[in-house]
Amino acid sequence: MSGTAPRVVTTVAVDTIDGSLLDLVPAESPLSWLRHGDGVVGWGSVASIRTTGPTRFADAAKWWSELIANVEIIDEVDQPGTGPICFGTFGFADEPGDSVLVMPEVVVGRRGEVTWVTTVDGASADLGPQPAPHAPTVTFADGARNGEEWMSAVAEAVARINRGDLEKVVLARDLLATADAPIDVRWPLARLAEEYPTCWTFHVDGMFGATPEMLVRRERGLVTSRVLAGTIRRTGDDERDLALAAALARSSKDLEEHEYAVRSVAEALEPHCTGMNVPDVPFVLHLPNVMHLATDVTGVVHDGAQAGAAVSSLRLAEALHPSAAVGGTPTTTAVALIAEIEGMDRGRYAGPVGWMDASGDGEWGIALRSGEVDGDTVRLFAGCGIVGDSVPEAELAESQAKFVPVRDALS
Numbered sequence: 001m002s003g004t005a006p007r008v009v010t011t012v013a014v015d016t017i018d019g020s021l022l023d024l025v026p027a028e029s030p031l032s033w034l035r036h037g038d039g040v041v042g043w044g045s046v047a048s049i050r051t052t053g054p055t056r057f058a059d060a061a062k063w064w065s066e067l068i069a070n071v072e073i074i075d076e077v078d079q080p081g082t083g084p085i086c087f088g089t090f091g092f093a094d095e096p097g098d099s100v101l102v103m104p105e106v107v108v109g110r111r112g113e114v115t116w117v118t119t120v121d122g123a124s125a126d127l128g129p130q131p132a133p134h135a136p137t138v139t140f141a142d143g144a145r146n147g148e149e150w151m152s153a154v155a156e157a158v159a160r161i162n163r164g165d166l167e168k169v170v171l172a173r174d175l176l177a178t179a180d181a182p183i184d185v186r187w188p189l190a191r192l193a194e195e196y197p198t199c200w201t202f203h204v205d206g207m208f209g210a211t212p213e214m215l216v217r218r219e220r221g222l223v224t225s226r227v228l229a230g231t232i233r234r235t236g237d238d239e240r241d242l243a244l245a246a247a248l249a250r251s252s253k254d255l256e257e258h259e260y261a262v263r264s265v266a267e268a269l270e271p272h273c274t275g276m277n278v279p280d281v282p283f284v285l286h287l288p289n290v291m292h293l294a295t296d297v298t299g300v301v302h303d304g305a306q307a308g309a310a311v312s313s314l315r316l317a318e319a320l321h322p323s324a325a326v327g328g329t330p331t332t333t334a335v336a337l338i339a340e341i342e343g344m345d346r347g348r349y350a351g352p353v354g355w356m357d358a359s360g361d362g363e364w365g366i367a368l369r370s371g372e373v374d375g376d377t378v379r380l381f382a383g384c385g386i387v388g389d390s391v392p393e394a395e396l397a398e399s400q401a402k403f404v405p406v407r408d409a410l411s
């Protein structure tokens, strides 16, 4: 833990800011959570905590509650995301589970017509555009496994599923990008926000990407989760893509994969919610590189015995993680199989990433279509849901399509 408890957090409304909020963010430790131009960016760190292991979510949640208990809040906007907020990125696996929560010194947020700035202890917030980042020059290489080796792991998973060990497992692989100089993450972030406006463009402590999957949003008692599972690559030909979308919506392999993911989310939310709505039939989400089967699950969170005691968005993320969209079914068997045959440490790939405010409202996406930047290297990640009739070559092609967002953003 670093930093001392801040005294005063002030949120004020400001005039509309033209262009992307990313233009305001300095190169030093930028933070981002943006979709369709709305969301929050931040910089500076007044306090942060690193947590690990199976208690990483609980430890981070406790730290945040204690921190905000000592803060005086002056908030003239009063929306989800105003007042003090933290950004976080959590490890996928319990071990090592390296996770980070950070409270920025300055946050700029936008929600429709409303734009605000939050500062800690009167920090000065320069809302002018920052010098633009430079394009990196990168080369790509295989990560822990090459394509052939990864397909063997997929074949092994299919064999285990067909022998009855489990129903679904998500297997991932990594690529390594090396640049000629340290990478300014604002470069790929700007590209991702522009190319994937329907996704959440995030960056926290080196973990960045544009995820289409919302693990959980809690906003004034309403809980939403967007579940994705079942994927088809786009061809670039609109007519063909429409036919493929129709085929995806009827594909029994993809519907099965999807059903596991929806069920895992609904079951994890159920103890915390009333009035849940779980649609019977998924819709097809169109992204520039792929299409997914998608289901939006909603519910109303219990109030809790006392005011403010309702379960926070971070604790909901903990309850939902790992959903069958990134782990498998049954969860424990799938997570053990991932550790056994995937051949790499996922780090914070496929873990929750997002933000939370003092009331516990927040948004936690799943860190997909993502990479982890460290100086002049980036580790890119992509994974695929494997079921009994998955074909290794098709899964390899799907993983390649899922690398495209970050790959292109670095090029």
Ligand SMILES: C=C(O[C@@H]1C=C(C(=O)O)C=C[C@H]1O)C(=O)O
Residues within 6 Å of the ligand: 170, 172, 213, 228, 229, 230, 231, 292, 325, 326, 368, 369, 381, 382, 383, 384, 385, 386, 402
């Ligand atoms: C695991 C990833 O994506 C997940 C797996 C999907 C699938 O197997 O069809 C689809 C969306 C995501 O839930 C990834 O992008 O790395």
